[in-house]
Amino acid sequence: MDSTDKPDPAEQDDGTAETASSLEFNFVPDWAKQPPPAQVDFFVSKGRKERDIPDEGRDRRRPGHGRPAPARGGPRPDNNRRDDRRSAHPTRPPEPRREVPQRRPEPVERVPVQVRFMPEQKRLAAVAREIQVSKKSYPLVDLATLFLSRPETCEVRLELDREFRAQLHQCKFCRLVARDPALIATHIVKDHLADCFDQEAVLSDPPSGQFTCVAKCGLSGEILAPPNHHSYNDKILEIHQARYPDMPMESYRNRIQIVHDAAVIEQWKEASRKQTLYRRKPDGGEPGTPITLAEAEAVMLKEIVPTAIQQTRHAILPAVTAQAIRDPGLRLAVQEAWRKENRFPLTLLLALRGALHHRHLHFFKAGKGIEFVSSVIPTPLDPEQTVEPIRQVLNHLREHPGCTRKDLVAALLPDIAADAPEVRNVLTPLAWLVERGHIIEFFNGTLSTPVKRQPAPGKPPAGPVKG
Numbered sequence: 306m307d308s309t310d311k312p313d314p315a316e317q318d319d320g321t322a323e324t325a326s327s328l329e330f331n332f333v334p335d336w337a338k339q340p341p342p343a344q345v346d347f348f349v350s351k352g353r354k355e356r357d358i359p360d361e362g363r364d365r366r367r368p369g370h371g372r373p374a375p376a377r378g379g380p381r382p383d384n385n386r387r388d389d390r391r392s393a394h395p396t397r398p399p400e401p402r403r404e405v406p407q408r409r410p411e412p413v414e415r416v417p418v419q420v421r422f423m424p425e426q427k428r429l430a431a432v433a434r435e436i437q438v439s440k441k442s443y444p445l446v447d448l449a450t451l452f453l454s455r456p457e458t459c460e461v462r463l464e465l466d467r468e469f470r471a472q473l474h475q476c477k478f479c480r481l482v483a484r485d486p487a488l489i490a491t492h493i494v495k496d497h498l499a500d501c502f503d504q505e506a507v508l509s510d511p512p513s514g515q516f517t518c519v520a521k522c523g524l525s526g527e528i529l530a531p532p533n534h535h536s537y538n539d540k541i542l543e544i545h546q547a548r549y550p551d552m553p554m555e556s557y558r559n560r561i562q563i564v565h566d567a568a569v570i571e572q573w574k575e576a577s578r579k580q581t582l583y584r585r586k587p588d589g590g591e592p593g594t595p596i597t598l599a600e601a602e603a604v605m606l607k608e609i610v611p612t613a614i615q616q617t618r619h620a621i622l623p624a625v626t627a628q629a630i631r632d633p634g635l636r637l638a639v640q641e642a643w644r645k646e647n648r649f650p651l652t653l654l655l656a657l658r659g660a661l662h663h664r665h666l667h668f669f670k671a672g673k674g675i676e677f678v679s680s681v682i683p684t685p686l687d688p689e690q691t692v693e694p695i696r697q698v699l700n701h702l703r704e705h706p707g708c709t710r711k712d713l714v715a716a717l718l719p720d721i722a723a724d725a726p727e728v729r730n731v732l733t734p735l736a737w738l739v740e741r742g743h744i745i746e747f748f749n750g751t752l753s754t755p756v757k758r759q760p761a762p763g764k765p766p767a768g769p770v771k772g
């Protein structure tokens with residue numbers, strides 16, 4: 306039922322079709338009504354460059370930040386994380402000041418993988434329902450663009466090229482993928498801890514040692530730590546990354562103030578007593594006993610990770626998750642595909658057409674070859690074969706394609722109040738005509754009539770019509 310070929314040529318060229326693709330959508334759910342993001346390429350759409358994407362998708366403990374990277378073949382969650390180190394080595398001297406890493410662009414080899422975009426099923430169902438119920442016609446490419454502009458409404462399908470000998474490893478929690486299983490294992494330990502453990506705040510002994518001053522963030526006023534406490538550097542890193550990731554680290558350090566005030570030092574001591582313990586979520590049984598972060602991470606690594614990674618050569622993941630891919634070669638492939646798709650949403654359009662076709666919707670082309678989707682099949686009706694009120698409506702629309710219901714009523718019933726009974730005489734048959742496909746109502750409320758295509762000289766008449 307794809308494109309019956311036949312727009313109504315002359316009529317729509319300058320009318321409806323043009324209007325249809327340039328107006329804002331005012332249909333479907335709220336997400337569709339929001340203005341598109343300033344920049345659709347989401348990898349750079351958050352006002353920051355890609356390298357500055359905040360930490361939800363980034364491991365703070367990467368080599369540039371002074372700690373070893375996880376070894377290939379198995380992640381090594383950092384057993385010396387801040388909270389636990391504090392109690393384990395209360396008087397350890399601060400680590401040497403970490404230098405801001407100089408980012409040297411490393412050449413990344415793009416993974417040979419096919420990347421395709423698809424509508425997310427629930428969103429798709431909502432849109433299909435809207436099309437079904439409204440009886441209106443929607444431009445397919447604009448629908449695809451709309452989906453693409455909202456990563457939460459799309460999924461991404463990755464399929465490794467046949468000749469490429471590798472596997473994808475996929476997180477079963479969020480469907481993130483990487484070629485290196487260690488990368489996914491680290492991700493699970495770090496990002497899905499909260500899926501497996503409940504957190505519990507407890508009070509420990511105050512830090513011991515001599516503290517004559519304490520550092521304070523000059524921007525937020527937050528108390529950091531005494532410069533001679535082991536948590537000092539970690540605390541600076543944490544605040545910098547969480548709140549001022551765009552500011553060079555050196556500039557941030559220059560804003561730090563040193564306060565010699567016993568009351569403020571006390572305040573810091575009190576605050577640093579608060580610790581977090583972790584309790585395994587009950588899986589039908591009793592909740593686990595409270596353990597430290599390092600212990601919880603060890604449990605994750607030993608018991609959760611082995612069952613939470615799936616090996617595959619093709620994977621489907623939410624587009625939002627695809628944004629967080631850390632495998633550099635895969636990330637590059639997805640970025641490139643995304644940019645290409647933003648220029649024209651080809652793969653999404655194909656997926657959308659297939660999915661809407663599957664839901665028994667119809668397609669037709671109108672105007673300058675613009676493809677529309679609708680729940681009704683455009684069906685031309687000869688005005689001369691109809692009764693008077695319908696003939697009037699059809700003839701008016703043939704002469705004025707692209708007008709609205711309001712325009713139509715105003716033209717056929719000039720000087721009549723909008724609530725007059727005569728108006729109903731026009732609108733009632735109109736609803737029926739739209740439902741039967743004799744009139745096409747576009748998503749923006751404009752109307753048009755499908756016409757029979759005129760056969761080319763010497764050729765048999767073409768099939769059906771189109772709007």
Ligand SMILES: [Zn+2]
Binds near residue numbers: 492493
């Ligand atoms: Zn995950």
